[in-house]
Amino acid sequence: MNPRFLQRAIALAAGNARTSAGGPFGAVVVKDGVVIGEGVNQVTAHHDPTAHAEVLAIREACRKLGVFQLPGCELYTSCEPCPMCLGAIYWARVDRVYFAATQQQAAEAGFDDAFIYQQIPLAPRTGASR
Numbered sequence: 001m002n003p004r005f006l007q008r009a010i011a012l013a014a015g016n017a018r019t020s021a022g023g024p025f026g027a028v029v030v031k032d033g034v035v036i037g038e039g040v041n042q043v044t045a046h047h048d049p050t051a052h053a054e055v056l057a058i059r060e061a062c063r064k065l066g067v068f069q070l071p072g073c074e075l076y077t078s079c080e081p082c083p084m085c086l087g088a089i090y091w092a093r094v095d096r097v098y099f100a101a102t103q104q105q106a107a108e109a110g111f112d113d114a115f116i117y118q119q120i121p122l123a124p125r126t127g128a129s130r
Helices: 003-019 053-065 083-092 103-108 114-119
Strands: 026-031 034-040 073-079 096-101
Touching: 003 026, 003 034, 003 053, 003 073, 003 096, 026 053, 034 053, 053 073, 053 083, 073 083, 073 103, 083 114
Parallel strands: 073 096
Antiparallel strands: 026 034, 026 073
16 A cells, blocks of 8 residues: 555545545555556536546546556545446455545545445346336
């Protein structure tokens, strides 16, 4: 774990919050000690619920490397990844994830994903909608 990269993720998050371009979330993907992808929350700016910092950082890293998986990479993020981002991290095969704030701390700041975590253990219902 390199604190410099975690500080970069936090700085991205803080900068994004200051410009009101999105929520206070930032992420970087690192390979061999080099940042190869960065992202900040762009959900509201892009009208895209999938435009989370981690997803955007993964997309940039994959694009730069010309691959769809990131073995040998680490992801540093300002907050514990939500379930969607965690899924993207697993699909990308990132080796390690380091985060600054927990999901509980995010909830206390107004970013509460508890309803999603409550859905995960439920059995699927056929034909039912949310």
